[in-house]
Amino acid sequence: MTTKPNASRREFLRAASMLSLAGSAGAPFALNLATIGAAAAQTAPADYKAIICLFMAGGNDHVNTVLATDPTSWAEYQRLRTTSDTDSIALPSVGAAGGVLPITPKTAQAGRSFALHPSLQPLKDVFDANRVAIIANVGTLITPTTLVQYRARSVSLPPKLFSHNDQQSFWQSSLPEGARSGWGGRMGDLMMASNSSPLFTTISLTGNTVFLAGLTVNQYQVSSAGAIPINALTGSLFGSGAGANPLQAIVSADRTNLFEKDYATVTRRGIEAQMTFANAMVAAGPAGVPNPTQYTNPNSGQLATNPLAVQLQTIARTIAGRSVLGAKRQIFFVNMGGFDTHDGQRKSQGDLLARVAHALAYFDGLMGNLQGVNLRNQVTLFTASDFGRTFTSNGDGTDHGWGSHHFVMGGAVKGKDIYGAFPVTGLKHDLDVGSGSLLPQTSVDQYGATLASWFGLSATQIADVFPAIGNFSNKNLGFML
Structure with missing residues (x-):
């Protein structure tokens, strides 16, 4: 017998003790021996699938990203977010110059209408083509929580809420800062036996990240120029x-x-x-994976290179070489900073979201015809961020919040819809934990578990990857085919 089982047992005990410190009563955290054995013995799938995490570091302001525009909601939005002509973070209405972009989700929410930020037109086009879904009010949770329970601290809560480092870590790993594995890496642990070369199972384009850290798998780090020699x-x-x-x-x-x-x-x-x-x-350019066009900065009107689009091109070039790499299952991570908009939010977020929309629409086009093959159904991209932000403005920005809205994109996404009840617009409602910061109604574990199920993980494996999923009755949000 080798020493591997003992090492795995030690890892199990270490991770379990860390979860205890986080205050969770959830399911076992580390990979158990039976699961590892099942993963190693499984037959490699015949198809190819990839998941891409786009992390918007700093805490994206969800209120101006996806908006409720029915008369009651819009009036309250304008009242709370209009401060002065120079500092206001309120966006123009539908139909106005530079106004928000109306969307019509397939599933109606009584009395509500919705729109996207004006910079998101390229992403709206993909939403309207049924390949983008919106997941409402997602955030870090250990167990379903009401406002009364939050205020009384009568249930386990994620540690150090509203802290950048800790909430980034909890989003990516289900543990506060200092975690040694993330749920992307733990998925990689289970799926790397599907690949003839496990080294290329988890790939980061932004350096070392806890999201892709596994208990067994090692993340492979590349740059937009490719492999790092x-x-x-x-x-x-x-x-x-x-x-x-x-x-x-x-x-x-x-x-x-x-x-x-x-x-x-x-x-x-x-x-x-x-x-x-x-x-x-595969090479970049006309003979390989087409280069992205430049995007238009909405503040200056000038064309500029979009680094996020270049990163996604690198992922596409990697996916195009999947046969050479012997890859059947891959998980990628890209990071985009700048979303901590305490001031100057209207201009800075407008430019950030323009880059996101341009890059995602470009990548959707690549997956639709990657060297003559439509891979949209096999590649899914999702967004994540530290947290949402406050509804109230601090002048020309917003402060740290909790729940937020996110996008999922791909051909296997049940798109053109909003999943989860869209929260009330305004303050002092049953999800307002202060200044309009949202108490999440969908946990990161539920969000990730839905993606993991599409990726091919069993219910038992999902329970190993996501420590608190057993605390939630709805373990699949239904946004994937």
Whole structure:
């Protein structure tokens, strides 16, 4: 017998104790031995599927992203968000110059009408084409919680609410800052046996992230330029082109010392992985994956390069090379900062959402015809963020909130609809925890579990990945086919 079961048991106890510190009474957190064995033994699926997390770091203001526009809601929105001609964060009405964009969800919510931020026109087009859904009022929860319970602290609550670092971590891992694994990585643990090369199961385009940290799987980090080589193993070394090969021999040669031997083994694997990944990626440009157009900055009217679109192009180039990588299941992570809009929100969020909409519409087009193949049904992108923001304005911005609205995009999405009851517009209602900050009605675990089910995880595996899912009666929100 190997020592792996003991290591797994220790990992189980460690993670379980961390969950206890978070105050959860949820299901077991770490991967149990039976689940690991089942994952390793499963037959690789015949199809390909990918999930992409777009994390909007800083806390996106959901109130100006998806809006209720029925007369009662709109009047209250304008009353609370109109401050002065120069500082107001209230958006113009439907039909006005630069006004909000009306949408018609398939499922009516009595007496309500809705719209999107004016910068989201490219995303609205995909919504209208049935490939984008809106998930209302999602947030970090351990158990269903009422306003009375929140105020009395009579149920377990996520630790350190309204804190950037802790809520980013809880969104991505179900644990506060310091977590060692995320739910994307734990899904990767279970699905990596589907891939002939497990190393390319979880891929980050924004450095090390807790979302993709697994108990077994290691996230592979790339840049928009592709695989990241070890410095000086390509090109010149101290001005000499002859130094790369000797350096590679030095850092990867076998050793007798056990620590040096292990280091050299890891280095060789890294070099081989970089070469494999670089060879698998399809080229960018007309002969491969088309380059994104520039987007229009809504504040200046000027065209500019959209870094998020370039990141999504890198993902598309990777997906196009899936056969070379031997990949059947992949999870990607991209991060976009700037959403902490305490001031200057109207201009800054307008530009941020313009980039999001431009990039997502571009990626939707790529998936519709990736080297002659329609992969929309096999690739799903979802948004996440630290938290929502307050309904009230602090002058020309908003402060940290809790629940928020999010988008899911893909051909397998039951799109052109809003899932979950859209909250009351305004203050002092039964979901207002202060200044219009929303008490979430849908947990991140429910949101993620719905994606995981589409990805191919069983109910038992989902319970291992999402520690508190057992506390919620509705474990699948129904937005995926």
